[in-house]
Amino acid sequence: MADASARINAQKIGLPALDLSVAFPQATPASLFPPSVSDYYQFDDLLSVEERSLRKKVREVMEREVAPIMAEYWEKAEFPFHIVPKLAELAVxxxxxxxxxxPGLSITGSAIATAEIARVDASCSTFILVHSSLAMLTIALCGSEAQKQKYLPSLxxxxxxxxxxLTEPDYGSDASSLKxxxxxVSGGWVLNGQKRWIGNSTFADVLVxxxxxxxxxxxxxxxxxxxxxxxxxxxxxxxxxxxxVQNGDILMQDVFVPDEDKLVGVNSFQDTNKVLAVSRVMVxxxxxxxxxxxxxxxxxYLKERKQFGAPLAAFQLNxxxxxxxxxxxxxxxxxGWRLCKLYExxxxxxxxxxxxxxxxxxxxxxxVSLGRELMGGNGILADFLVAKAFCDLEPIFSYEGTYDINSLVTAREITGVASFKPAILAKLTQSRL
Known part of the structure; x- marks a missing residue:
């Protein structure tokens, strides 16, 4: 028993991990973010001067302030509150x-900012998206003048x-069925129920x-x-x-909301679509x-990392x-650019x-799957971004409508036939009529 305790204590004490520059000197980690080289078709030409300037500003702040700390906070599953003032300086x-x-950005400018934040850290982009393109936009589109004056400047x-x-434990894709x-009541409303997967909720000052x-x-x-x-x-x-991202479960037991905090512009589930139309573009x-x-x-990485006497970039498969x-x-x-123009x-x-x-x-x-392959063993380390991006993309693939649900929304539009409910349910419904 004593020997087992000694082994456990030894594991806890251990030695600190080697600095990555010592442990793997052949390649640079993402804490020192690489220059952007993905605009091969020069899409920057499609942006306005203001949009290009915003892109440059967001890129610089993200690479300087967020890249050095993102792997550490991702590993700890904690939110880096100390960078919030830096994100505020972006004015997005x-x-x-x-x-x-x-800021009154064009939707293209807002989209470009979202992409530039996500390029360095997907979690930071989700934090901003939930705060801005969902909560703030709901108040702006569906709130009273007094509510806008009260909440938006600080936000x-x-x-x-x-x-x-919006999402509940029993209702995700079927959000309109929420319980x-x-x-x-006199002077306001009493809320009862449960919400799940709500980003920012554990520390949010304002909950829509x-x-x-x-x-x-x-x-x-x-x-x-x-x-x-x-x-x-x-x-x-x-x-x-x-x-x-700090996702939370929200429990409400007789939560009183005064009349002045009821959103005057939300009178049916369809009213949420005014917000979701914009947020889905951002997502x-x-x-x-x-x-x-x-x-x-x-x-x-492919130019830095060498094997068989040559950089990985020299191999045809890579x-x-x-x-x-x-x-x-x-x-x-x-x-994405065309989607913004259609909206505008x-x-x-x-x-x-x-x-x-x-x-x-x-x-x-x-x-990201191809990137994971190209990185080899380092593809499973958050230090080189790809492993983190590989995992971060999975919730994005599912939230704001899963791939399947969004496909059905488009299919309903192009065919005129809705197919969200299984055929057996439709038959059962018909038989009861």
């Missing part, structure tokens, strides 16, 4: 919202942080909650403040992806950014994989947004 929170201290500066709570209830009105049976939206009596938020542990750009970062790291990754990125960027011209449909998100996340999966 609020995205396309005009006024109230928000735009990241002095306060928001989350957006959380809102009951009218969707609940079913017990009188109308319609979906309404509410702004709930941190620390409200009856509100309990706990962290979801043991994730393999987006580990820096489509996350895989683009992730793929860009993976390509950049692999491109440098060159083919690298070019396939590059081709995917060119196509992904063009799809008022022509974008839900099917367009869904196809964009489904397709870019699918192609990015191929890119």
């Amino acid at each position: 929170a609020g995205g396309t919202i005009k006024g109230f201290g928000c 735009a500066k990241l002095n306060t942080v928001a989350c957006w709570a 959380t209830t809102a009951r009218k 909650i969707f609940a079913r009105n017990t009188s109308t049976n319609q979906i309404n939206g509410f702004i709930v403040n941190k620390g409200s009596p009856g509100l309990k938020v706990t962290k979801i542990e043991n994730k393999i992806g987006l580990r820096i 489509a750009w996350q895989p683009i950014g992730i793929a860009m970062g993976v390509f950049d790291v692999c491109h440098r 060159q083919e994989k690298l070019v396939r990754m590059l081709g995917n990125i060119q196509a992904m960027f063009l799809v 011209s008022g022509k974008m449909t839900p099917g367009h947004a869904s196809l964009g998100k489904a397709w870019t996340s699918s192609k990015a999966r191929e890119v």
Whole structure:
């Protein structure tokens, strides 16, 4: 027994890991991020001067402030709160919202910023997306003037942080069937229910909650403040992806929300689509950014790492994989860019947004998988980005509509036939009529 205890203590004490530059001197880790080399078709030419300037600014801050610490915090599954002021300096929170201290970016500019953040760290891009393109945008599109004045200026500066709570344990893809209830009482509303997978929720100051009105049976939206009596938020542990993002379970037991914090513009589930249309465009750009970062790291790695007396970049199989990754990125960027232009011209449909998100996340999966192959053993280390990106892409592949659900949204639009429910359910429903 004493020997076993000694072995355990020895393991705990051990020796610190070698510095990576000593342990593996042949290649540079992603803490020193490589230059961007993925814009092979010079898509920068499609951007305005302002959009190019924003891209440069975001890229520089992410490479300088986030790249050196991302692997450490990803491993610990903790959020690096000390970089929030640096993210605030980017002035991208609020995205396309005009006024109230928000940047009023073009949707293309907001998308480019999302990609540049995701290029270095997918978790940071999800933190901003949830805060900005979901929670803040809901208040901007569906809130009263008083609510906008009260909440948006602080959120735009990241002095306060928001989350957006739609998903429930029993209702993910079938979100419109949510069970959380809102009951009218004197002076406000009482919320009861449960939400799950809510990013930023463990530390959010402002929680945008969707609940079913017990009188109308319609979906309404509410702004709930941190620390409200009856509100309990706990962290979801043991994730393999987006580990820096703090996803939580939200429990509400008789949470009182005053009338002034009911979102006046959310009167049915369809009202959430005004927000989801924009956020789905942003989510489509996350895989683009992730793929860009993976390509950049692999491109440098293949030139630095030598085997059989030559750099890995000299081998034909590796060159083919690298070019396939590059081709995917060119196509992904063009799809994302066109999606933004369709939105700006008022022509974008839900099917367009869904196809964009489904397709870019699918192609990015191929890119990070090829990157994992090119990296060999180092492809399983977060220090070289690819392993982290490989895992971070998996939740993105599923959230804001899984690949399958988004495909069905587009298919419904092009065929006129909805196929979300299994055929057997449709037959059962018909037989009861």
